[in-house]
Amino acid sequence: MKSNMAWTLASRPLGQAEESNFRWIETALPELSDGDVLVRTLWLSLDPTNRAWMNDVDGYLPSLKLGEVMRGIAIGRVEESRSPAFAAGDIVQGMLGWQKYYAGSAKGLTKLPPIPLPLTAHFGLLGHIGLTAYFGVVEVGQAKAGETMVVTTAAGAVGSLAAQIGKILGLRVVGIAGGAEKCRWLTEDLGLDAAIDYKNEDVGAALDRECPAGIDVDFENVGGAMLDAILARINIGARIALCGLISQYNASRPVPGPYQFANLLVRRGRVQGFIVLDYLHRAGEAARQLIAWHLEGKLKYRLDIVEGLEQAPAALLKLFDGRNTGKLLVRVGEE
């Protein structure tokens, strides 16, 4: 049997996750059975939702058990296949986990189509990141030209795509991000109408200034006080595309919903939770559009590449303290 290196879930975090919640172990790779594949991991995606997977709560995926390999979406190359659906050399994406090799059922893996972009674009522009941004703005947010859209975590991987899609569709787009450098990137490089630096200005006052016609669409990744500042300023018929609630993933006690909840009634607003898994059947449509916009120069993405699987736990923490810019990836193996 070959040997493998993996990060397992050693303990569940209370509040903020820590590196000590993970354990770096060597495991033996099992022999393949019929229907199995052996995949060498190339790129591992790190996302805020990874933190939620560490809790002992079944969410949209079942809870991870202690001692299991940490769950993670990754791209890899098939080394051996006993599945008719894959051949050695295929590039695949799926829940390969935080490990150098995945050996197991081929079910749930997707063969990636060739694209006129580097492999990392599957995570930075396409895949769950791009589809979340695309369907969140177009379908859930029902964004219409001339409206005003606010995007929280606008400098993040999903948020920066969502904000640019809003601009492409003809909306006034106001991004919220932490720090002058991220805000400069949003307005100068990505072309947003305005960016609000939540670390250095009052978000409510800034929204009053930058959304003079109120807010029609909110691409929401944060929750908490930021969501309240937005809900207080929604127009009649506003749509809140609820993509994430990063402000509370680390909470160790119950978190109240927005204090402005009643404004949904007064303003006939809508909050719609969504996850990308519900839109996989339309992935092709979204990917073609996202690639076309990118090749036309209208839709940029930025990568934050961490070298080596050993760095994954430390890198994950960057997502929660604002240090991260662009799609966070770990280079696990050479292409």
Place this chain on the structure above:
Amino acid sequence: MKSNMAWTLASRPLGQAEESNFRWIETALPELSDGDVLVRTLWLSLDPTNRAWMNDVDGYLPSLKLGEVMRGIAIGRVEESRSPAFAAGDIVQGMLGWQKYYAGSAKGLTKLPPIPLPLTAHFGLLGHIGLTAYFGVVEVGQAKAGETMVVTTAAGAVGSLAAQIGKILGLRVVGIAGGAEKCRWLTEDLGLDAAIDYKNEDVGAALDRECPAGIDVDFENVGGAMLDAILARINIGARIALCGLISQYNASRPVPGPYQFANLLVRRGRVQGFIVLDYLHRAGEAARQLIAWHLEGKLKYRLDIVEGLEQAPAALLKLFDGRNTGKLLVRVGEE
């Protein structure tokens, strides 16, 4: 000038409204100008939203000023008209206010069509009550046969219609109400599948028992802990038709939103606030359907009639302490 009797808003309640927030005064009726009508009030509707109108906050209608006649929806008979749209003898509905006579602009008044039911059916079965129930279940709730719907304040005027509409459309319907007598009425007289007495049992445990397949639609009038118990049990793709938040209309400090707000994300649920004013253009369609269902014996309504405008403030309080059953009306004048 004729004289008139009216209730004005004397002071704004802090928390629960009291009779002392209103003042009973005699006023002089002005001479009519072009475009005006004089209307004698017959029936005044009392609704939970009246309490929200007493706050110094612009909601879906502008805030009422101190000293103004209390706002109220009423049915009356035109006594004099200087509007081409109305003639003496017409039966009209509109914001006539808490007064024996309305003298003013005919704008905003609607001539009521003849119906094969008593005038009070315009409030008990049709009008804002019936339309709220109809569009809340059909459009906002997107109720589908075979699904499970929960209705809060199910023994109330709107809730009891919403629950029955759910049954007509083929859903499993579970009502929540306060007290054994109301619950008996819901299951035995209205045919709901189950009723939960929130005063005498744990709502969460009862929902587990009565909604074994989870909750697909919530017709929500309450908010607070009751909404949390429901949100904790929603199915993927659930719709919360947010019709009212009676648990917080009397609040004198900010009220947190539901603690289960994050479940909207996990379950891809939707909260959609709505008010009947957005559906007035489809009032005819709804009224025809509601009348037909009633005449077929499938849709019952109950009236709670208070005699005399003098009783209006005391009667309004009944809406907030659970004493009221059926649509609350004040008989202001003889038909």
